[in-house]
Amino acid sequence: MFVVGVWLLFPLFITGPLFSEYKDVLFGQCEKNWWRVLLHVNNWVPFxxxxxxxxxxxxxxxxxxxxLWIVPIVIxxxxKLGFALLILVVLxxxxxxxxxxxxxDYGPTAIYTDSNINSPERRDWLKKRVATVVLFTSNNSFGLV
Known part of the structure; x- marks a missing residue:
């Protein structure tokens, strides 16, 4: 939250000919959606x-x-029940x-040096792939073992 606070105060210290053009691009989303970072729901919106x-x-x-806090307690x-639950979550x-x-039809990774990064297909990939919690749950669950 400290980073968001600094980011929101940053425009008070910046001036210049290009600042007015880039202010909304750099700071616009934080002025509207700062509370999503505080509530940890920042990943529920498009990237x-x-x-x-x-x-x-x-x-x-x-x-x-x-x-997943319940899994170590059950273990x-x-x-046996705890490890069965853990294996079920991972699978x-x-x-x-x-x-x-x-x-x-996702590739193995996002390639940010791709020349078509701004194409609608790539932007769609970023919208869908980044925001899902499920992608990392199996890794973190397996780490409990």
């Missing part, structure tokens, strides 16, 4: 509507930890990632 787009990962991590109390989320990858 180009996020306040400080690189903070989507913090929202995803928080949502994963908020939803401590009932080992289910891995299957969901595989299904999404197949349905939307």
């Amino acid at each position: 180009f509507e996020m306040c400080l787009g690189h903070l989507w990962y913090v929202s995803v991590d928080w949502q994963i930890y908020a939803s 401590l109390r009932h080992k 289910a989320t891995s299957a969901m990632v595989a299904i999404q990858t197949r349905l939307y």
